[in-house]
């Protein structure tokens with residue numbers, strides 16, 4: 001009997017993690033990636049403690065821990081009063097499998113997954129392959145992709161689209177991408193500066209209508225990520241010229257810092273109408289996108305990936321009915337619409353749009369109360385857990401939340 005074969009379109013973090021999840025279960029995988037290598041733009045970098053059990057199951061957590069840094073503190077900083085509410089993730093100790101987050105550029109996570117994929121002889125990654133369309137019948141599914149200017153067909157049992165927010169396959173399937181686009185432009189900067197010396201926590205949400213943003217440690221060499229926003233009516237081609245003015249306001253007078261990377265982003269809350277069209281399955285940003293405040297974007301994609309690779313491998317092995325893939329599509333879409341997207345929108349509104357001082361004081365007071373009470377602090381710090389959905393096979397594939 002021929003070995004089951006899945007094509008994963010997109011070698012972003014979700015695509016490579018999904019490919020690894022399939023390869024480890026004996027499925028032959030071909031990953032098609034548009035670019036000539038892993039995309040290096042500054043994007044996800046905080047992995048909530050709740051996604052770590054899944055990385056451990058994939059056998060990559062040790063490498064992720066070694067390459068990244070641990071985030072043990074989360075703070076909300078009221079920029080106006082310079083007053084911070086600090087949460088210590090240590091309160092999760094004994095209550096969650098992991099009591100820290102990991103900070104690591106998503107390109108490094110992709111590197112690690114790619115490296116582990118290299119150990120599977122039936123897994124291959126084709127860089128420079130631009131997927132354009134697909135067609136399917138009762139026996140399989142084909143993806144047509146441009147490789148060095150020539151259109152080539154790749155055939156498989158199933159295709160997983162992890163080709164990001166502008167997914168060509170989602171568009172080809174006519175699955176829409178309904179939702180909203182935020183009016184602000186987000187600017188992600190990587191900068192070398194010792195933010196800890198100014199009292200910033202490993203991850204700090206700065207709350208302010210103008211100076212609001214996220215400041216988070218990327219590594220031990222004082223490389224930090226600062227993501228802030230500006231009016232999207234400002235010309236995008238002159239973003240670079242405005243970064244210095246932002247830093248002049250953020251840092252003490254005369255502070256010297258090194259800007260190593262930056263990228264502007266338009267942010268959305270959107271989801272495809274369905275995460276499945278026959279043998280085509282959508283995962284990660286191809287299925288749903290959110291603004292990054294609160295770190296729920298890639299988190300959602302990883303939770304999709306964990307359940308999908310297990311379920312699809314079982315379908316291909318003949319031990320699960322194809323209907324579990326419908327359950328995947330429904331459950332993960334519901335999880336995005338009922339938790340991931342509203343929670344990220346609430347974080348974004350708090351950080352960038354808190355214009356009512358009385359309301360903000362009330363919110364900060366509630367956060368302060370939670371931070372001082374271990375039980376409430378645990379609830380506040382379980383940011384990703386409600387976004388996780390259980391194994392579709394009914395087994396205990398992912399470590400349960402409370403011991």
Ligand SMILES: Cc1cc2nc3c(=O)[nH]c(=O)nc-3n(C[C@H](O)[C@H](O)[C@H](O)COP(=O)(O)OP(=O)(O)OC[C@H]3O[C@@H](n4cnc5c(N)ncnc54)[C@H](O)[C@@H]3O)c2cc1C
Nearest residue numbers: 010012014034043044045046131164284285292297298299
């Ligand atoms: C500033 C910023 C900060 C963020 N921070 C966080 C965070 O801390 N935590 C978090 O959880 N999330 C965060 N996110 C969200 C996170 O970056 C995304 O959710 C994540 O990139 C989704 O991964 P993906 O693999 O689904 O898609 P992508 O990372 O977009 O990867 C898609 C891949 O598909 C390839 N591709 C595209 N089209 C084609 C095609 N036609 N054929 C073949 N290949 C194709 C692309 O080249 C790319 O490699 C952040 C986002 C931004 C912008």
